[in-house]
Amino acid sequence: MSDEIEKSLDKTYSSKIDKLFDIEGKKERENAYNDIVKEASDPHLEDEKIYSEVKEYVKTMFKNAVRKTVLEKKVRVDGRGLDDIRAISIVPSLLPRVHGSVLFTRGETQSIVALTLGNARDEQIIDSMTSDYKKSFMLHYNFPPYCVGETGRIGFTNRREIGHGHLAERSLKPILPSSEEFPYTIRVVSEITESNGSSSMASVCGGSLAMMNAGVPIKEHVAGIAMGLITDGENHAVLSDILGTEDFYGDMDFKVAGTKDGISAIQLDLKVPGLPMEILSMALEQANKGRLHILDEMNKAISSPNALSQYAPQIESFKIDKEKIGALIGPGGKNIKAIQESAECVINIEDDGTVSVSAADRKALDNAVNQVKAVTEDPKVGSVFDGKVTKTLDFGAFVEFAPGREGLVHISHLDWKRVEKVRDVVSVGDKVKVKLFEIDKQGRLNFSMKLLKDKPK
Structure with missing residues (x-):
């Protein structure tokens, strides 16, 4: 592409690209950007090489504008300041029939999180190279194409979904109750319905809220935030709660999750060779401020575990x-x-x-x-059981009060009045209520039916 075309593009579209930062909505901003690309590239449709080079040059102009605006003006793509958090909306019990649910929205990133409680047989069995073990807590993250305005096949879980799910799962693990305190298997599913940055951290927030909504006895919430960085080597800007555009054109994606007391999980992706300790410290401090703000919003919605769902x-x-x-x-x-x-x-x-x-x-x-x-x-004398007659003999009836365990009701303990024949009172298969009144020296259990009746005067 010639210098003349580059100068023409700079002159014609620099101001138009700058105006993109006045548009708050992701979709509206994308449409305006696409209009600029179309307007700039359409005159070169007949030359395929120049056509593609023009499109790439406009993309570079937008990238440079994003970075320059952040570094020089401290203003971001959507008009926020460097440490501003997008508006948060929380709707608990969105799905009334499930054991716990929440709709968590932060800006244009949204997740529907549903929680299901199960028993020990619902634990996930992991058959790994080194060992076999079971998991009683699972978090599954789904990122369908429609959440970013695309069409595509929804099939097997992809590598990205598995990675984001593991990160969110690890973020929530430290607050889980012990199996003795809460002997349930917990499965959390995060369905991303809209995404514009940090959907994995939205899943962390939604997962914590869903657990409290379901009655899981966690003591406090976990919140997650994604931090970004733009640097030119000399100047730098750390961004809180980054957008997809800032992730794409920026130099860092630093996810931090934790409670008000500390960090439970981090994940750092860098596009620059290294990260000075000064910038890392600044990012952690700014992440802490943002996380505390998000935790405040979460506590306004649900601050303590609900009673266990009637459907659990x-x-x-x-x-x-x-x-x-x-x-x-x-x-x-x-x-x-x-x-x-x-x-x-x-x-x-x-x-x-x-x-x-x-x-x-x-x-x-x-x-x-x-x-x-x-x-x-070992049953205690005085205990009352519901049993079933398994055998009748001349001297009494055997009653099974638990699977595999029987005791004898002697004929004299069938009723207060004199009983001539056992079969006159009970038959095999009858369900009866019996009271244990004696365990003899040989460990045999002697039951009574008459002791549960009023004695005739």
Whole structure:
């Protein structure tokens, strides 16, 4: 491309490019920029080489204008100051049927974050080269083409989505409750619906808000911010909450996530050979200021965990004697299957004796836990059980009060009145309520039905 064409482009379009900074909206600014490119390149349509060179030159003019305006005027593409944060909007419980959700919007970057709670069987099994392990916390990040105004195939998760998801997941890990305090598997999904910079950090903010919305007992929020840098070697400007344009034409993308007390994760991408400690310190200090502002906005929306969603599974975790694991499972899994079927629950047993019981509601959970404890704990005299008659003999009836565990109701304890035949009172398969009144020297359990009835006068 000749010097004459370059001078003509500089003279005609420099002022028009400068006016792009007066436009706040990303789409409107892009349309205005595309109009300039079209106007400048269309006269050279017949010469393919010059046509492409003109388009590239206008792009370079815009890049230089972005950098010059920031360095000299301390004004950014959308008119903000160097440390200004875009407007934040938060809508909790956007999806009422899920266990937790939030719509997080910062400027023109928006994420719908949904959270699902599950039991121990929902943990992700990782089969790596070095070891096998399970994850009880997962964050998945989705970046569909439409969020940046493009069309494209939505298929397998790409490398970028995996990387952003890992960063957001690591940012939130330090605030998670222990498995003893909260024995749930947590899956967070961040759907980016609009993107103009820092969508991974929006996922961090949305993930923290969604956890509190779902009732996960986290003590404080985690917020994320993306910092940028423009430098010419002598002068430099650190930018807070960068736009996509500032990321593309700038020299740094520095993501910082953390609570009000400290940093939980960072990621630094540089386009310059190195970063002086002075600039790094300035970026961290400016990121801290921005993060605290974002945390204030998040706390205005949700400052403490809600009650657990009515749609979330009810889970209770406790330990049993390791020697009792076999009894709980039963031959061929007979006992544990029977409890899960009768109580409509899911039971998970760890090698150390930790038992996790999950059910749809509290009533079903309590029923399941009682059945598990009836199998694994030695029953105490005075306890009352719901049982089923498994066998009748002349001297009494055997009642199964927990899978694989039976006791005897002697004929004299079937009723206060004299009973001639056991079958006159109970039959095999009858469901009865019994009270344990004695454990003999041989460890046999003696139950009574009559002690649960009023004694005739």
